[in-house]
Amino acid sequence: MPRPRVYKTKAVVLRHRKLGEADLILTLYSPELGKLDAVAKGARKPTSRLAGHLEALSHTNVMLAQGKSLDVVTQSQTIEAFRAFWEDLERMSRAVYVAELVDKSTPEQQPNRALYELLLQTLRYLAETAQIDVVVRWFEVQALTVLGYRPRLDRCVRCQADLTPVANYFSAVAGGVICHDCVGNGLIVRPLSLNALKILRLMQHSYVEQVLRVRIDGPLADEIEGHLREYLYTVLEREMKSTSFLQVLKREALAGT
Amino acid sequence: MTNSIYTTAAPVARLIEELHKLPGIGPKSAQRLTYHLLRAPAEDARALAQAILEVKEKITLCSICQNVTDADPCSICDDHGRDSASLCVVEEPLDILALERTRSFKGRYHVLHGVLSPMDGTGPGDLKIQELLERLRSGEVTEIILATNPNLEGEATAMYISRLLKPLDLRITRLARGLPMGGDLEYADDVTLTRALEGRQEV
Ligand SMILES: [Zn+2]
Numbered sequence: 001m002p003r004p005r006v007y008k009t010k011a012v013v014l015r016h017r018k019l020g021e022a023d024l025i026l027t028l029y030s031p032e033l034g035k036l037d038a039v040a041k042g043a044r045k046p047t048s049r050l051a052g053h054l055e056a057l058s059h060t061n062v063m064l065a066q067g068k069s070l071d072v073v074t075q076s077q078t079i080e081a082f083r084a085f086w087e088d089l090e091r092m093s094r095a096v097y098v099a100e101l102v103d104k105s106t107p108e109q110q111p112n113r114a115l116y117e118l119l120l121q122t123l124r125y126l127a128e129t130a131q132i133d134v135v136v137r138w139f140e141v142q143a144l145t146v147l148g149y150r151p152r153l154d155r156c157v158r159c160q161a162d163l164t165p166v167a168n169y170f171s172a173v174a175g176g177v178i179c180h181d182c183v184g185n186g187l188i189v190r191p192l193s194l195n196a197l198k199i200l201r202l203m204q205h206s207y208v209e210q211v212l213r214v215r216i217d218g219p220l221a222d223e224i225e226g227h228l229r230e231y232l233y234t235v236l237e238r239e240m241k242s243t244s245f246l247q248v249l250k251r252e253a254l255a256g257t
Numbered sequence: 258m259t260n261s262i263y264t265t266a267a268p269v270a271r272l273i274e275e276l277h278k279l280p281g282i283g284p285k286s287a288q289r290l291t292y293h294l295l296r297a298p299a300e301d302a303r304a305l306a307q308a309i310l311e312v313k314e315k316i317t318l319c320s321i322c323q324n325v326t327d328a329d330p331c332s333i334c335d336d337h338g339r340d341s342a343s344l345c346v347v348e349e350p351l352d353i354l355a356l357e358r359t360r361s362f363k364g365r366y367h368v369l370h371g372v373l374s375p376m377d378g379t380g381p382g383d384l385k386i387q388e389l390l391e392r393l394r395s396g397e398v399t400e401i402i403l404a405t406n407p408n409l410e411g412e413a414t415a416m417y418i419s420r421l422l423k424p425l426d427l428r429i430t431r432l433a434r435g436l437p438m439g440g441d442l443e444y445a446d447d448v449t450l451t452r453a454l455e456g457r458q459e460v
């Protein structure tokens with residue numbers, strides 16, 4: 001969609017980068033325009049009228065003007081500030097990961113309204129629910145669908161046979177579940193427990209509210225996280241830098257208990 | 258560049274390249290600075306080169322507060338008139354200059370040399386946090402003021418450090434984030450307004 005010279009859009013602020021003495025480059029995710037970078041002039045000065053309305057991880061209304069290289073934010077008004085992220089490091093770290101995943105999985109200026117809605121809904125749940133890691137897993141499964149990488153979970157990707165209710169295998173390269181008969185021939189697979197398969201299917205087909213009713217923790221949560229990390233890494237070919245911070249927090253939580 | 262007719266002399270190109278590595282210096286500015294130096298007297302250029310070398314050779318980090326200094330301990334750590342019970346944690350050495358200009362803080366400082374930035378992969382191990390913990394062991398410090406910037410990275414850093422220090426039974430405070438001087442109430446965002454209300458004071 002060609003942008004008019006001056007335009008208005010809603011957007012989630014995925015990240016900030018410093019520019020020059022007092023400016024910021026914002027990476028925005030908009031329903032109409034997809035991902036785009038924009039400059040907020042003077043936003044690092046304490047007196048800036050823009051700054052408070054353009055915080056990272058917030059949902060905001062922005063007015064932009066086409067610039068020479070980057071568009072320039074002329075007005076902004078926060079819609080949802082998600083204060084919980086600024087008061088709870090665990091919530092903030094998950095929200096940062098989700099924002100990074102959207103940033104790294106999308107090209108510039110290609111709208112994907114489903115991804116925008118998914119991102120917003122995920123941030124809302126991350127700000128409120130106690131099971132933030134389950135929300136992140138649900139987001140990952142749903143993001144794979146809206147990005148066009150939906151893993152096949154209903155039957156074997158290779159032989160198309162229905163899956164028997166036993167442990168199977170999961171292959172990121174093959175794009176889904178592999179049955180006992182098809183495993184081998186050098187295909188890289190991970191053992192997939194029946195419970196993990198059930199949860200992944202639930203996450204693929206359900207609203208987050210339904211997923212949050214199921215208890216997902218301990219080794220089962222670790223297994224699902226491992227499958228999704230591998231899968232995302234294979235399809236996106238990008239490492240998420242924020243995962244190392246998530247691991248630091250996890251290690252310290254374990255050490256503290 | 259091989260098929261261009263005119264190419265910049267190699268030393269000039271090298272200086273442009275080096276200047277371009279500096280923060281906030283784009284390719285155009287690097288060119289401008291380079292040609293400025295070319296026209297400047299030789300002693301000016303030599304003085305600049307000397308100043309850069311001296312910074313690298315004579316300036317170190319204070320072994321107590323990690324501030325940049327030419328004497329260890331630095332003048333602030335060495336000043337016995339300052340309150341050693343109160344410690345202000347900042348991101349960068351420049352933040353100390355800003356706080357010292359106010360003349361309203363009489364305690365000591367600790368410089369982190371950076372900020373947690375999960376999206377860039379900057380973690381606690383990249384900051385002077387271990388040094389801070391070691392400093393607190395003596396029990397002399399009773400109050401920590403977290404003076405990181407009020408943005409995502411600064412908040413993440415402040416939350417992380419306060420969590421780490423929780424078991425130490427210190428008074429931990431964060432710089433108040435309220436309405437800026439010269440700001441208009443109607444343009445303030447909800448978070449700033451809420452915090453300004455929370456931090457309201459008797460008049
Ligand atoms: Zn099969």
Ligand SMILES: [Zn+2]
Nearest residue numbers: 319322331334
């Ligand atoms: Zn010092």
